[in-house]
Amino acid sequence: MTKKQPQFKDERVEQARMKIYSEMLILIYYAICISFCVKVLVFSMPLQACLMEYVILIGVPVYQAIRTRQLNVVLLREEHNYLGRSLVVCLVLGIAAFSYVLWKNGGFSEGLSLSPLISIAAFCVVFLLLRVGFVKLEQSRQKRLNAAFDEDEK
Amino acid sequence: MKNLKLKAARAAKDLSQQDLAAAVGVTRQTIGMIEAGNYNPSLQLCIAICKTLGMTLDQLFWEE
Incomplete structure (x- = not known):
């Protein structure tokens, strides 16, 4: 019988592992985002054909929101303007998608196919609504936590 | 900075x-x-090292 090795977790290795996982998640998230845009804009697929991408793109931030609450951490930094940045990203994505569709269809004269734009816009609206809700909830939780641990407030 | 105290x-x-x-x-x-000064250990790990070596945190990790 082999001697069982003691189970331990090296904090440095764990930190490095978590860092690699988080980088992997970000890379995969961007890849899925690109996949969604290519499917909708280049291949003109309907939203139903991109359901998996849609679920992942919406599901990951929802999971993040649930886990941050469970683990009692606030990931937002006070100095960042998260809502402004999300709005700018969605606007840039919308303008880029609109420009691409316009270019693909040869301008307004040949009749503009709006279905890819509607898919992108629907995603942006859902994503923005979730983002606004998440940021507002986190900000109120951050204030609550700050007040709970602030000795001067007592 | 190298932690020569820990090594010693x-x-x-x-x-x-x-x-x-x-x-x-x-x-x-x-x-x-840690000895080479390339990693900052957590307090938990510092305490475990101190207990194993029979030293205090000051003796091993405090920089003069």
């Missing part, structure tokens, strides 16, 4: 990096990196 304390106890690593539950590389 470990040598005084006649422990190798591997022995100390096994005693506190980390890998040998982590002990090597």
Whole structure:
């Protein structure tokens, strides 16, 4: 019988592992985002054909929101303007998608196919609504936590 | 900055990096990196190292 090795977790290795996982998640998230845009804009697929991408793109931030609450951490930094940045990203994505569709269809004269734009816009609206809700909830939780641990407030 | 105090304390106890690593539950590389000053250990790990070597936090980790 082999001697069982003691189970331990090296904090440095764990930190490095978590860092690699988080980088992997970000890379995969961007890849899925690109996949969604290519499917909708280049291949003109309907939203139903991109359901998996849609679920992942919406599901990951929802999971993040649930886990941050469970683990009692606030990931937002006070100095960042998260809502402004999300709005700018969605606007840039919308303008880029609109420009691409316009270019693909040869301008307004040949009749503009709006279905890819509607898919992108629907995603942006859902994503923005979730983002606004998440940021507002986190900000109120951050204030609550700050007040709970602030000795001067007592 | 290199942690020579830790290295000296470990040598005084006649422990190798591997022995100390096994005693506190980390890998040998982590002990090597702490001694080389390339990794800042958590307080929990500092305390475990201090207890294993029979020293205080001040004696091992306080910079004059």
